[in-house]
Structure formats: C-alpha cells, structure tokens
Amino acid sequence: MNTFKIPIYQPSLGEQEKKNVMECLDSTWISSKGKFIAEFEREFAHYLQVGHAASVCNGTVAIHLALVALGIGKGDEVIVPSLTYIASVNAITYTGATPVFVDSLNDCWQIDPADVEKKITANTKAVMAVHLYGHPCDMDAMTAICRKHNIFLIEDCAEALGTQYKGKHVGTFGDVSTFSFFGNKTITTGEGGMVVTNDQTLHDRLVRFKGQGLAKHREYWHDIIGYNYRMTNICAAIGLAQLQRVEDILARKRKVAKTYEAAFEGTGIVFHKEQGDVVHSYWMCSILVTDETERDDLREVLKAKGVETRPLFYPVHTMPMYAARYERHAIAENLGRRGINLPSYPELTQEQLDYITNIILTYYRERHAS
Incomplete structure (x- = not known):
C-alpha cells in the first residue's frame, strides 16, 4: 500500500477496463487464448502504423524474445546505453551475448551515436536504442549506423509509447521493437509487453518462440526450444481498453x-x-x-x-x-x-x-x- 500523499505514479483505469475484464471472467477465457489478445495486438499495430505485433507477459521478456528471434547468442555483442533500466541489459545477458556499454548525450539523455560508432566490432550483432523516460533517440543517426555496418537495430520503447521522432512513432524504425505495460507505464495491462516488427518472417519467429516453440501447422509438435511468454486474455482486455484512451x-x-x-x-x-x-x-x-x-x-x-x-x-x-x-x-x-x-x-x-x-x-x- 502506497503511503505517499502524492505517489510517483498510479495507473489511469476506467469503466471499460472493468467491463472487459468481467467479459473475460464471464466467458471463462482468462488465460492465453481469447478474443482480446488478437484484438489488442491488431489495434496496437494499427496505432503505431507497424506491420505486426505480438503480445507477451511483460516488458523484460519482450526484449529477450526480440533478441532470441534475431538469433543473438553467445559470441555476439549488443551495444546498449549504460543509462537505462537493468532489464535492457539483463535480457542481452540471458542470451549469452555480451552487452557493450555506451554513453549518453547531455541534452536529451539518450544513447550517443558517436560512441556507438566507436564501439562497433566484428562481433557486434545489434544496437539497442532505449528511448529513455519517453524522449526519443536520434533515429536518423541510429538507422544510418546500423545500415552502414549491416547490424540489427532494436528499439526498447518500454517507456516511450506515444513518443515520436520527426512525425513517426518510435518502435517503427528498428528491425524489432519492444514495449512494456507494467502498472506504472503510460498504458498498462498490470504486467505485459509487446514486440513489434514490419518483418513477417521475424514476426512468425516471435510467435513460435513465445508459444513454447509450437510448430505452425502441426498440433502439439514443438520443433524449437521456446518459452512460455504469452499474455493472458485478461491482461489484453485491460490493454485494449487502455489503448482506446491513450x-x-x-x-x-x-x-x-x-x-x-x-x-x-x-x-x-x-x-x-x-x-x-x-x-x-x-x-x-x-x-x-x-x-x-x-x-x-x-x-x-x-x-x-x-x-x-x-x-x-x-x-x-x-x-x-x-x-x-x-x-x-x-x-x-x-x-x-x-x-x-x-x-x-x-x-x-x-x-x-x-x-x-x-x-x-x-x-x-x-x-x-x-
């Protein structure tokens, strides 16, 4: 129980969230199947104007899932700002890859593109641009660097729903991007996250890895080692209502x-x-x-x-x-x-x-x- 007169954050919840949750309870669709999951994913992708969205159970696993889907693992390096929440870096370590820290810019507090350029090696597989506290990184510079060196660009947008860079939503610049819906985020599902991409093949990989490696066309056949990273229908029901008020x-x-x-x-x-x-x-x-x-x-x-x-x-x-x-x-x-x-x-x-x-x-x- 928060004893502060004015807390640092509290979610903005309304009647539609309650209505959606009650519909889940009445229907008994409370786990990782149900109509709200697909609807939340579809509406979230539409809001960002991105091709595909895959819901997950929290923002940290969203980052891990993105890294796994890109094939990042032992021997790889991922460049990441040191000034970030620990989840950005821990998720890199989960894969066996090495986080390579870079400094920030003094004016906007975001990742320093010049320092990124200095840290690229033959082992660099990706750069993770973290849009810290809701301000965007310099996405012109980040996309140019990643194209130049033929490396992946991951956007960690956990804190940046609604953030825009030159008229485009963040999360639409990278090869893959992640969002968090923890209770203190701009919109919340209680716990939850989303991974978005414009790449159909990458999206298919995300879906397979988050669902225990289930093969697409064979029931209960698992052909890769996957994870149970799925969002529940109840969380998606809250998220959909939140998104309608974003x-x-x-x-x-x-x-x-x-x-x-x-x-x-x-x-x-x-x-x-x-x-x-x-x-x-x-x-x-x-x-x-x-x-x-x-x-x-x-x-x-x-x-x-x-x-x-x-x-x-x-x-x-x-x-x-x-x-x-x-x-x-x-x-x-x-x-x-x-x-x-x-x-x-x-x-x-x-x-x-x-x-x-x-x-x-x-x-x-x-x-x-x-």
Missing part, C-alpha cells in the same frame, strides 16, 4: 510536464524536455539538480512532505555484476547522480503540481540564498 492519457501527461517545465524555467533546475523535431511522451517527468550533493537531500525533503520521487537509473556499468571491467561513461554517470523522477501520472491536479513545485523551489531559494 491519446487522452498522453495529453494529460503532457499537461503535467508542461506545468513542471514552466515552473522550473530560469531556476537552474534542468527539466528533461524535448530536443529537436520530436514528441516526448513524458512517461516520467524528470529534473537535474544543479549539484549532485543536493539530489538525495531534496528527495528527503519531498518525502517528508508526502511526495514520492525516484532517482534516475544508476548507469548499469557501475553495478556489481557488470563492473568487472572498469569503464567510465561520464555523461551517464553525471546524469545518474543528479537526476530525480517526479510524480508523473495523468490525474495529477494543478493543486498537487503547485504543491510539488513549491517545495522544490522553496528548497532551492533557501539553499542558494546569498
């Missing part, structure tokens, strides 16, 4: 973000805002404090007043299981030490936003008073 959810989250942005303008607090011809979906509204020594102190002040926050992700190359070889990624490390995620859910009221921003601005005035 534009309203995104609009309200954007209003929250713009309130924060205006409040912090000219204060020395850096708000994570749009850079270039993009649409930031603002999964998380995030700030950088001016000095890393202020980060935890400010979080404690907010906590004491009932406001939940999170630190930015710790760069993965600094974590014990990935730190055997000492690396420095200076921008990722600096962002990780200075960043705070603020409450970002669509139902935040103006009164709540004023309350949060006033706490932060008062802290800054008092700390930086001459």
Whole structure:
C-alpha cells in the first residue's frame, strides 16, 4: 500500500477496463487464448502504423524474445546505453551475448551515436536504442549506423509509447521493437509487453518462440526450444481498453510536464524536455539538480512532505555484476547522480503540481540564498 500523499505514479483505469475484464471472467477465457489478445495486438499495430505485433507477459521478456528471434547468442555483442533500466541489459545477458556499454548525450539523455560508432566490432550483432523516460533517440543517426555496418537495430520503447521522432512513432524504425505495460507505464495491462516488427518472417519467429516453440501447422509438435511468454486474455482486455484512451492519457501527461517545465524555467533546475523535431511522451517527468550533493537531500525533503520521487537509473556499468571491467561513461554517470523522477501520472491536479513545485523551489531559494 502506497503511503505517499502524492505517489510517483498510479495507473489511469476506467469503466471499460472493468467491463472487459468481467467479459473475460464471464466467458471463462482468462488465460492465453481469447478474443482480446488478437484484438489488442491488431489495434496496437494499427496505432503505431507497424506491420505486426505480438503480445507477451511483460516488458523484460519482450526484449529477450526480440533478441532470441534475431538469433543473438553467445559470441555476439549488443551495444546498449549504460543509462537505462537493468532489464535492457539483463535480457542481452540471458542470451549469452555480451552487452557493450555506451554513453549518453547531455541534452536529451539518450544513447550517443558517436560512441556507438566507436564501439562497433566484428562481433557486434545489434544496437539497442532505449528511448529513455519517453524522449526519443536520434533515429536518423541510429538507422544510418546500423545500415552502414549491416547490424540489427532494436528499439526498447518500454517507456516511450506515444513518443515520436520527426512525425513517426518510435518502435517503427528498428528491425524489432519492444514495449512494456507494467502498472506504472503510460498504458498498462498490470504486467505485459509487446514486440513489434514490419518483418513477417521475424514476426512468425516471435510467435513460435513465445508459444513454447509450437510448430505452425502441426498440433502439439514443438520443433524449437521456446518459452512460455504469452499474455493472458485478461491482461489484453485491460490493454485494449487502455489503448482506446491513450491519446487522452498522453495529453494529460503532457499537461503535467508542461506545468513542471514552466515552473522550473530560469531556476537552474534542468527539466528533461524535448530536443529537436520530436514528441516526448513524458512517461516520467524528470529534473537535474544543479549539484549532485543536493539530489538525495531534496528527495528527503519531498518525502517528508508526502511526495514520492525516484532517482534516475544508476548507469548499469557501475553495478556489481557488470563492473568487472572498469569503464567510465561520464555523461551517464553525471546524469545518474543528479537526476530525480517526479510524480508523473495523468490525474495529477494543478493543486498537487503547485504543491510539488513549491517545495522544490522553496528548497532551492533557501539553499542558494546569498
């Protein structure tokens, strides 16, 4: 039970979600078969304007499934930003491949294309572009690099539903892309994910691997080692209802973000805002404090007043299981030490936003008073 007066996130759920779930219960179609699964996959692909979508049971297995379907395994290298959630990197390790860390860009916090180029070797099989906190990566640069070196481009869009780069949804640039529908994501199924692609053959592989390696035209015949990564009909029922409201959810989250942005303008607090011809979906509204020594102190002040926050992700190359070889990624490390995620859910009221921003601005005035 969340005891915070203002939590970091809470899902936006309505009557249609309840209605769809009750239909599942009444029909007894509650597991990985039922009408809502195919309908959710079809509508999700339509929303993104991508060819195919395969639902899965969570966002982490979505990444693993994408890697497996691409044939990535032992001896391969996958380039990934160090500033990301651990799932992006762990999924690479599950396959036996080696994650190769790269730094971030200071302005948008996304993967640094120049560093990607430097890290490509004969063993590089793919680059994973993670659209961190809802801001897109430089997809012109990423697609050009992958074409140049004939390597796969994977988009981790777990935090980026509704994010656009030059008028196109993220998730439509890569060979394969993944999404998460955890309870704190822009739309949720409770637990769930999606893998999308424009490649029919790759989609067929995704479907076979997620369904225990079941052969397409022979009942109960399994011709590859697969996984039980399927989404339930109940989760898909919630997801379909959520997807029908996605534009309203995104609009309200954007209003929250713009309130924060205006409040912090000219204060020395850096708000994570749009850079270039993009649409930031603002999964998380995030700030950088001016000095890393202020980060935890400010979080404690907010906590004491009932406001939940999170630190930015710790760069993965600094974590014990990935730190055997000492690396420095200076921008990722600096962002990780200075960043705070603020409450970002669509139902935040103006009164709540004023309350949060006033706490932060008062802290800054008092700390930086001459």
